[in-house]
Amino acid sequence: MSKSILITGGTGLIGRTLVKSLHKQYAITVVTRDPNRAIRLLGENVKCITAEELRSVDQFDAVVNLAGEPIADKRWTDAQKARICQSRWKITQQLVDLINNSSNPPAVFVSGSAIGVYGRQGDTVITEEFTDFHDEFSREVCQKWEDIALEANTRVCILRTGVVLSDEGGALSKMLMPFRLGLGGPIGSGKQFMAWIHLDDMVNGIQFLLEDDETKGVYNFTAPNPNTNHFFSLALAKRLERPCIFRVPAFVLKTLMGESSDLVLFGQKVVPQKLIDKGFKFDFPTLKTALADLDL
Known part of the structure; x- marks a missing residue:
């Protein structure tokens, strides 16, 4: 009998790819x-319900929580x-309440966050051990998001996600x-770091956390080699065989x-130390391998 997994945010960029990756071994x-x-x-093989219809998580072996309004699509009124x-x-509080009231709770709760929790950090190398967060809106959003998730009485893994690179949407x-x-180029000074991750590594990383019973706590979901915005702009222009002469x-x-x-x-030079370890x-x-793989 296949294991059963509950996913929120399943129609988003990461969620769609995760569902596709897991559907052969999980009832989703x-x-x-x-x-x-x-x-x-997502297809007929995936059961889809509303949050109002979700009354229990007793039947699920794992819960993956990726739901959230896009943070950069609109002005911050x-x-x-x-x-x-x-x-x-x-939704995170709803899931935590259901887990904590469950007679047969899921073995693992994987919940989203973002590297914005660190706030702007210049060129300081940021691992999961870093605690000197800069106080701004992105930190406020992510910190409470994480704090709620960590209240679940089960194994909890937090995904501090960087910019997800995909040819299917996203940033x-x-x-x-x-x-x-031919009008692309660095933004602002270009010195700010962009911590990114290829969509396939993102999804494979989530599956890694689901299957490794010893993983818990916060994980940076970024590639091991973050780049400045200037470097990223040059690499993207080269991949597209276009100039990189303008600056925003x-x-x-x-x-x-x-x-x-x-x-x-502003940015953060984030590395995924716990995943590496x-x-x-x-x-x-590397950015070169990631961009080369994408159909741009």
């Missing part, structure tokens, strides 16, 4: 606001900030157009995006 249930749409995206927070905190798709037109001034981005521009004007093998440890 996805929590979604629109079950009909989710079935069209007070209303949008509230949506960003509640879309993460509410990279938003960057491509200016580069394809910081004031332009601040005008267009408001406070949320902080996410791209556990022996996890990255298929795409």
